[in-house]
Amino acid sequence: MVRLILFGPPGAGKGTQAALLCELLSVPHISTGDLFREAIAAQSELGLKAQSYMDQGNLVPDQVVIEMIHDRLSQSDIQSGWILDGFPRTLAQAEALDDLLVELNQPYNTVVSLIVPNDFLVERMLGRGRKDDTEEVIRRRLQVYQAQTSPLIEYYRDRNMLQEIDGTGDVSEITLRIQQECLSH
């Protein structure tokens, strides 16, 4: 059973790697960013709540994200496992996820932390042309990552749940590294 948390700064390639691994392993790809973008496209209440935060490069409030993840992990397709991409992003989210996974009896295998130097991150984000990938918003997202998300590295390291993977190089090379170092047992 594969239940992975893919962790890393914005632009580290979490979305790309999660999509590839989910295809290979036939498990759902759960990306909170994608769920918000879908909600915005559908002009739903959730989308309206999330949009201004996303446009500015800020985090959507914990309560909104946690409720959305609760709903997603309660759906029937998660019986085969899952890969989480972009969640958790704060300590409160990590704690809520731990509680939720106990409640749902879905322990995760490991946290894969993609290590990519800062210079590469900006370059990668500018290359993908997303609405929230302007230079100003990118700078804000990196600040938010440092302040609110990077403390999770210690959180998972303390629990012996962190596996650090070099996130530079070819996309397929990185996928192979994750498979070999995090999934081959």
Ligand code: AMP
């Ligand atoms: P991503 O696609 O993962 O880069 O997420 C895009 C944007 O969605 C982020 O900049 C946040 O505004 C919002 N978002 C995604 N995941 C989360 C989360 N776990 N907590 C708060 N905001 C999130």
